Amino acid sequence: MDLSPILSEATVASAGETGSWRNYRPLVSSELCSKCGNCIVYCPEGVIFEGVDSVEIDYRFCKGCGVCREVCGQKAIEMVPE
Amino acid sequence: MRAEGNRNGSGVKRLLTSNEAIAEAVKIAKPDVIAAYPITPQSPIVEKLAEMVESGELDASFVRVESEHSAMAVIHGAATAGARVFTATSSHGLAYMFEMCWWIAGSRLPAVMAVATRSIGAPWNIHGDHTDIMSLRDAGWIIGMAESAQEAFDMTLQAFAVSEVVNIPFAVGIDAFTMSHTAEIVEIRNAKLPERRQAYRILPGMEVAVNAVTMGEARMKARYDLAIDLEKSAEVIERTDGEFGSYGGLVEKYRLEDAEYAVVMAGGWCGDAKDAIDMLRDEGVRIGMLRLRFIRPFPEKAVKELPSEVLVVDRANTGIKGILGMETAACGVEVKNVVAGIGGLDVGIDDFYRLFGKFVDGKLEKVEWLI
Numbered sequence: 468m469d470l471s472p473i474l475s476e477a478t479v480a481s482a483g484e485t486g487s488w489r490n491y492r493p494l495v496s497s498e499l500c501s502k503c504g505n506c507i508v509y510c511p512e513g514v515i516f517e518g519v520d521s522v523e524i525d526y527r528f529c530k531g532c533g534v535c536r537e538v539c540g541q542k543a544i545e546m547v548p549e
Numbered sequence: 550m551r552a553e554g555n556r557n558g559s560g561v562k563r564l565l566t567s568n569e570a571i572a573e574a575v576k577i578a579k580p581d582v583i584a585a586y587p588i589t590p591q592s593p594i595v596e597k598l599a600e601m602v603e604s605g606e607l608d609a610s611f612v613r614v615e616s617e618h619s620a621m622a623v624i625h626g627a628a629t630a631g632a633r634v635f636t637a638t639s640s641h642g643l644a645y646m647f648e649m650c651w652w653i654a655g656s657r658l659p660a661v662m663a664v665a666t667r668s669i670g671a672p673w674n675i676h677g678d679h680t681d682i683m684s685l686r687d688a689g690w691i692i693g694m695a696e697s698a699q700e701a702f703d704m705t706l707q708a709f710a711v712s713e714v715v716n717i718p719f720a721v722g723i724d725a726f727t728m729s730h731t732a733e734i735v736e737i738r739n740a741k742l743p744e745r746r747q748a749y750r751i752l753p754g755m756e757v758a759v760n761a762v763t764m765g766e767a768r769m770k771a772r773y774d775l776a777i778d779l780e781k782s783a784e785v786i787e788r789t790d791g792e793f794g795s796y797g798g799l800v801e802k803y804r805l806e807d808a809e810y811a812v813v814m815a816g817g818w819c820g821d822a823k824d825a826i827d828m829l830r831d832e833g834v835r836i837g838m839l840r841l842r843f844i845r846p847f848p849e850k851a852v853k854e855l856p857s858e859v860l861v862v863d864r865a866n867t868g869i870k871g872i873l874g875m876e877t878a879a880c881g882v883e884v885k886n887v888v889a890g891i892g893g894l895d896v897g898i899d900d901f902y903r904l905f906g907k908f909v910d911g912k913l914e915k916v917e918w919l920i
């Protein structure tokens with residue numbers, strides 16, 4: 468059994484940088500963000516990370532779905548057109 | 550795989566439904582992880598297993614999920630890490646986990662799932678037919694169909710042994726209610742299953758991409774390998790069946806030796822159909838049955854050896870035809886095809902007797918629905 472189609476070397480962006488599909492860009496306000504981490508858990512792409520003053524988004528892969536904005540209790544995320 | 554007699558080489562006899570028989574077999578297989586969501590008529594299987602886990606009889610993680618999609622996703626993940634896994638479902642539950650059924654098969658992970666085969670709506674219906682399990686045909690699973698509670702027990706144990714050798718998930722079908730909720734005498738035989746084995750395991754700390762995006766060539770290759778290995782699993786199924794159960798491998802041949810007429814069927818209703826065959830045999834009609842114990846891999850060899858007069862009776866349709874009728878015809882066999890027993894519509898011994906009589910008299914159309 469050839470496992471090569473199933474297992475491969477772990478590389479970044481093997482399917483390309485899917486962030487290029489984005490129409491809206493989430494912008495995080497470091498003033499409003501309490502770093503509660505809710506958006507980190509809910510982001511379907513897993514591209515939100517804890518930063519220094521707020522969370523940081525890896526825009527190479529963020530698809531702009533807006534889930535992070537919906538789950539942010541602090542209303543710290545704004546979606547702006549690309 | 551080895552049978553271990555409890556006493557004098559035989560097991561303890563108990564009165565069990567097919568649901569309970571499957572739960573007893575799973576207990577003997579000692580799975581590490583069970584994940585399931587309840588759905589009629591499968592629920593008693595996982596309820597029984599949950600009780601076993603609660604009482605400490607069975608040392609397994611029982612993951613209570615919010616949907617069948619998650620049930621299959623959980624056992625997929627657990628199997629990836631090397632756990633022996635089990636789930637059970639029916640009908641809409643199988644439909645809901647359908648996507649993940651493809652993932653676990655495509656990932657070449659061993660797993661066992663019981664399917665209490667039930668109609669899929671609409672219209673709403675909780676009763677037996679084979680519509681649900683037949684939808685798994687293309688996903689790359691081994692699909693077995695038991696006829697009795699004893700066979701459900703034996704096939705479930707065979708399923709773990711086979712799946713873990715061929716790296717293909719295994720579904721065990723039992724008919725809704727007529728099997729799932731009907732008690733029969735079952736001999737509980739201990740089985741010595743080999744240690745869990747599988748083609749690969751992914752553990753914390755390993756750096757590897759699993760199922761990363763592929764281009765056509767890799768996907769085509771993976772699909773081809775799975776198709777070939779599914780065909781080849783027949784050998785492992787036959788060997789395992791010989792070690793534990795001995796039902797005949799992919800098929801059971803019932804009174805077929807000198808038969809001029811052959812009926813092809815699968816599932817619990819074969820018992821009633823065999824009684825009708827006996828009645829016709831008493832009248833001197835040379836008729837027998839090829840019972841398909843497996844839908845995947847399809848028993849092509851046995852089908853090709855059938856006498857020239859073949860009737861396939863189906864409990865699931867594709868368009869106007871029965872699915873097994875179509876599959877049998879695809880092996881180059883001329884068939885008469887009857888679709889019956891959809892949504893639990895009762896087909897009794899007398900109905901089979903009349904149907905088979907009509908078949909022998911040459912009065913059946915190419916395709917008919919028994920309604």
Ligand code: SF4
Pocket residue numbers: 493509510511512513514515524528529530531532533534535536
């Ligand atoms: S917009 Fe969607 S993908 Fe992008 S960071 Fe927010 S939740 Fe993640």
Ligand code: SF4
Pocket residue numbers: 495499500501502503504505506507521522538539540541542543544
């Ligand atoms: S949910 Fe809002 S407040 Fe919480 S970490 Fe994300 S952006 Fe900050």
